[in-house]
Amino acid sequence: MDKRTTEAEAVAELRDGMTIGIGGWGSRRKPMSIVREILRSPVRDLTVVTYGGPDVGLLCKYGKVKRLVYGFVSLDSIPLEPHFRRARQEGAIPEVRELDEGMLQWGLYAAALRLPFLPTRAGLGTDVMQINPELQLVTSPYEDAEQLVAMPALGLDMAFIHMNRADMHGNGQYLGPDFYFDDLYCMAAKRRFMSCEKIIDTKNLLSEGTLHTLRINRTMVDGVIEAPGGAHFTECTPDYGRDEKFQSEYAATAKDPEAWEAFKAEYLDVSEIEYQEKVATR
Amino acid sequence: MSDATRAEICAVAVAEAFRGDGEILVSCFGTTAAVGARLARLTFEPDLLMTDGICSLLANVDPVSGEKPEPVVEGWTPFRGIFDLLWGGRRHVMMIASQIDRYGNQNFACIGEHAKPKAQLLGMRGAPGNTISHRTSYWIPNHSPKVFVEKVDVVSGVGYDRAAALGPQTSRFHDIHHVISNLGVFDFETPDHRMRLASLHSGVSVDEVVEKTGFELVIDENVPVTRAPTDEELQLIRQAIDPEGFLNKEVRS
Numbered sequence: 001m002d003k004r005t006t007e008a009e010a011v012a013e014l015r016d017g018m019t020i021g022i023g024g025w026g027s028r029r030k031p032m033s034i035v036r037e038i039l040r041s042p043v044r045d046l047t048v049v050t051y052g053g054p055d056v057g058l059l060c061k062y063g064k065v066k067r068l069v070y071g072f073v074s075l076d077s078i079p080l081e082p083h084f085r086r087a088r089q090e091g092a093i094p095e096v097r098e099l100d101e102g103m104l105q106w107g108l109y110a111a112a113l114r115l116p117f118l119p120t121r122a123g124l125g126t127d128v129m130q131i132n133p134e135l136q137l138v139t140s141p142y143e144d145a146e147q148l149v150a151m152p153a154l155g156l157d158m159a160f161i162h163m164n165r166a167d168m169h170g171n172g173q174y175l176g177p178d179f180y181f182d183d184l185y186c187m188a189a190k191r192r193f194m195s196c197e198k199i200i201d202t203k204n205l206l207s208e209g210t211l212h213t214l215r216i217n218r219t220m221v222d223g224v225i226e227a228p229g230g231a232h233f234t235e236c237t238p239d240y241g242r243d244e245k246f247q248s249e250y251a252a253t254a255k256d257p258e259a260w261e262a263f264k265a266e267y268l269d270v271s272e273i274e275y276q277e278k279v280a281t282r
Numbered sequence: 283m284s285d286a287t288r289a290e291i292c293a294v295a296v297a298e299a300f301r302g303d304g305e306i307l308v309s310c311f312g313t314t315a316a317v318g319a320r321l322a323r324l325t326f327e328p329d330l331l332m333t334d335g336i337c338s339l340l341a342n343v344d345p346v347s348g349e350k351p352e353p354v355v356e357g358w359t360p361f362r363g364i365f366d367l368l369w370g371g372r373r374h375v376m377m378i379a380s381q382i383d384r385y386g387n388q389n390f391a392c393i394g395e396h397a398k399p400k401a402q403l404l405g406m407r408g409a410p411g412n413t414i415s416h417r418t419s420y421w422i423p424n425h426s427p428k429v430f431v432e433k434v435d436v437v438s439g440v441g442y443d444r445a446a447a448l449g450p451q452t453s454r455f456h457d458i459h460h461v462i463s464n465l466g467v468f469d470f471e472t473p474d475h476r477m478r479l480a481s482l483h484s485g486v487s488v489d490e491v492v493e494k495t496g497f498e499l500v501i502d503e504n505v506p507v508t509r510a511p512t513d514e515e516l517q518l519i520r521q522a523i524d525p526e527g528f529l530n531k532e533v534r535s
Contacts, residue, residue, distance in 0.1 A: 128406055147451075
């Protein structure tokens, strides 16, 4: 099946109030061209589930987020996402569901396996339990009778991920050091869109990476978007590293409304094609 | 050695926290903690595992400053592998703390109310899972009453009182080992697991520690002095691990 599509068609499926999952980790292999398309769309009141990076900072800055479910929001080389930090300190995110990093994986995994929850010790004894009043405990039915957190499934309406390579059928390949949790977002979601640096023939999927790099198979994907530079300014090794200079410039706009307006006009109020042209000529 | 810097004394105290750990993964935050863990591995704990900070396990020691040798990769630890490993318990993490209380409850999530913090810090990250799953220590380069507090604003890492409340079954892997600051070494070797001053770094007085701690510490009659670095240790720190002396920028003598 030819699943090739565009960011615009994928984002056109988004409805106000939907729950979305965004792949990658911090400022690493984020589907930024899709995020930029969401910023251009009128959609609002999203629940966003992610190991957050600039995707979260930008969606918060645009007021798109009603509920944020996350383990952290970081730009990696800048430990705290400044736009997220600001949104938190201003109380601008209506519902904050901060979890232990491992709990987030567990919630996605439970949803992927169509289980109502998965048990874990993580969170017990900490304020994770207060911050997430929905969390319930479960007692082991076996002899140990241990009390554990029943981490509920984090089911998603839509998932967005970015891969290094993919074929038109939805088989996806990462070529960097880590696959993060991208397969779980896809498996946890009803509609799944994968952008990639390059769409290649299926027969070439093993020419750049081993069998083990084919983490995404086509049961996990509904739409494939060719988006060269689509993860910019986050890293997408080995295709490109993080654009640290661009990221610093982005981070600095959190403290300076004028700089933010200029940054927005230059890089966000434009099409993806224009964005990539501007980045290329910086 | 009399010419050891305070940071070097701290690094040795960090290394001592890993003594006896054997073949487990060590994860460290902060320069001096990173130096100390490498020192332990190069001396009395050669079997420790360490990552390159991304997702390779390195068979050789990656220096904190100076020229980097060619990495010898001995394993792969993507984040998912790290989560599995830490929930499985074969790890000792040394985290930072923006606030810590007498029972070792730690906060690096935010300052103020979580709903609308005065200062958003790192967030929960992996602290809840780490502290309930395996041995945890803390490295605090700036000992002050703002860090050593009566009550932390938000609990990200579980302390002994909260672990006890969970019962023996759930808390059986909870193990807050050492807290190392620029002033001394602290542990929880007391009947009710309140924090104890275990040793003072050379040149630090009990009074200074008391003055800079926002709660009452358990202080024995005779508090020993933190072990001084040996000549071999100083040589390793200065020549192999941190030739540019980054640790001395984190902790001034």
